[in-house]
Amino acid sequence: MSFASRMSRVVASPTLRVAAEADRLRRQGVDVVDLGAGEPDFPTPEHVKQAAHAALDANFTKYTPSAGVMELREAVAHRYKIDYGVDFKAEETIITAGAKQALYNAAMVLFGPGDEVITHGPFWPSIGDQIKLADAKPVIVQTHMEDGFTIKAEPIIEAITPRTKAIIVNSPCNPTGALISEAEMAKIADAAKAKGIWIVVDFTYEKLIYEPVAHNLIKVLFDRMRDKTVICSAASKAYAMTGWRCGWMIAPKEVIAQCNVVQGHSTSNINSITQKAGIAALTGPQDGVTLMLNEYRKRRDAVHAALTADPRIVCVKPGGAFYLFPYIADLLSPSGLTSSAEFAEALLKDVAVAVTPGEGFDAPGYFRLSYATSIERLREGGNRLRAFVHKLEAAGKLAAAR
Numbered sequence: 317m318s319f320a321s322r323m324s325r326v327v328a329s330p331t332l333r334v335a336a337e338a339d340r341l342r343r344q345g346v347d348v349v350d351l352g353a354g355e356p357d358f359p360t361p362e363h364v365k366q367a368a369h370a371a372l373d374a375n376f377t378k379y380t381p382s383a384g385v386m387e388l389r390e391a392v393a394h395r396y397k398i399d400y401g402v403d404f405k406a407e408e409t410i411i412t413a414g415a416k417q418a419l420y421n422a423a424m425v426l427f428g429p430g431d432e433v434i435t436h437g438p439f440w441p442s443i444g445d446q447i448k449l450a451d452a453k454p455v456i457v458q459t460h461m462e463d464g465f466t467i468k469a470e471p472i473i474e475a476i477t478p479r480t481k482a483i484i485v486n487s488p489c490n491p492t493g494a495l496i497s498e499a500e501m502a503k504i505a506d507a508a509k510a511k512g513i514w515i516v517v518d519f520t521y522e523k524l525i526y527e528p529v530a531h532n533l534i535k536v537l538f539d540r541m542r543d544k545t546v547i548c549s550a551a552s553k554a555y556a557m558t559g560w561r562c563g564w565m566i567a568p569k570e571v572i573a574q575c576n577v578v579q580g581h582s583t584s585n586i587n588s589i590t591q592k593a594g595i596a597a598l599t600g601p602q603d604g605v606t607l608m609l610n611e612y613r614k615r616r617d618a619v620h621a622a623l624t625a626d627p628r629i630v631c632v633k634p635g636g637a638f639y640l641f642p643y644i645a646d647l648l649s650p651s652g653l654t655s656s657a658e659f660a661e662a663l664l665k666d667v668a669v670a671v672t673p674g675e676g677f678d679a680p681g682y683f684r685l686s687y688a689t690s691i692e693r694l695r696e697g698g699n700r701l702r703a704f705v706h707k708l709e710a711a712g713k714l715a716a717a718r
């Protein structure tokens with residue numbers, strides 16, 4: 317079959333692929349411990365669900381403006397004013413089907429053939445593939461486990477060429493959980509401003525930061541280069557609303573207008589009922605966010621301690637998001653398994669634990685484990701993982717733990 321040439325440059329989302337395989341096994345009756353999924357296990361907060369029920373009862377079930385209802389766009393502005401002290405108008409926002417569509421809109425509107433777009437790796441796969449779908453070239457600046465995968469300005473600035481159109485920063489980062497500091501963000505902004513380069517921030521995990529660190533990236537960028545700043549975020553992770561598909565972009569109104577053209581010709585508005593739920597999430601009580609964060613912190617600490625008890629597993633304790641990104645090359649080499657993709661495949665097949673192999677994030681030798689699941693399931697997953705490693709050892713495939 318002959319497809320458009322752009323399709324030869326991209327692959328199916330590896331994170332969704334693992335979810336699909338885990339789902340297939342589950343439907344066969346297998347008790348899968350799913351540590352692959354990047355979504356909160358908590359239910360959507362009650363007041364948010366109530367707003368959706370009310371929308372349905374009021375027959376709020378028709379098309380809305382494709383950029384979203386004004387009340388929701390204003391709710392985004394209201395939330396960021398409270399959280400970050402920044403001012404912007406509803407016309408500087410567009411409501412999207414998750415942060416993913418906000419980022420996709422940005423790629424469609426800003427990038428094109430011959431453009432280079434810098435981002436940091438290991439990275440969430442859609443960032444790279446969306447750049448390619450826009451016929452531009454991703455330029456990956458690697459971050460390193462040895463310094464906690466910290467996102468630094470210098471190598472990003474060094475990667476700028478006359479072709480650089482934009483820099484995408486994902487903080488907190490999926491899969492590493494690393495953050496960029498305000499000072500490093502400022503350095504990147506100063507360099508980008510001098511060269512007329514866009515900065516796109518993937519702020520999807522903005523609410524999932526464990527230590528009280530300064531992370532007001534939007535203010536740092538607005539103070540320096542507001543006319544070239546694009547912020548993409550969502551209700552998905554903060555309010556346990558992944559399935560609702562409620563995200564947004566904050567950008568200069570001219571960018572928003574262009575995104576609205578793309579959206580108007582593709583998806584139109586996001587689900588009308590979701591929009592009412594989104595308003596409740598952004599304007600209602602925020603204590604649920606803190607409760608979930610506190611629970612994630614406990615899980616992070618427990619799973620990190622359990623994993624790193626085996627000296628062959630090296631793992632940075634992440635500052636944000638809800639993933640651990642262990643390095644297992646020392647486990648792999650003597651095991652007969654040649655890649656973390658094989659490791660993940662065998663783990664799912666042998667002990668029904670789903671994790672996402674590092675290859676999906678351009679980081680072979682690692683795997684991503686999501687701790688957005690109950691502590692009981694995490695414990696069960698940990699036990700099975702240990703049993704799996706012991707099985708490899710017993711088969712003589714691994715040197716015993718040092």
Ligand SMILES: Cc1ncc(COP(=O)(O)O)c(C=O)c1O
Binds near residue numbers: 549550563
């Ligand atoms: C880094 C990153 N950006 C964007 C998204 C997309 O989020 P949403 O579900 O709101 O589209 C995800 C989802 O996993 C993500 O990990």
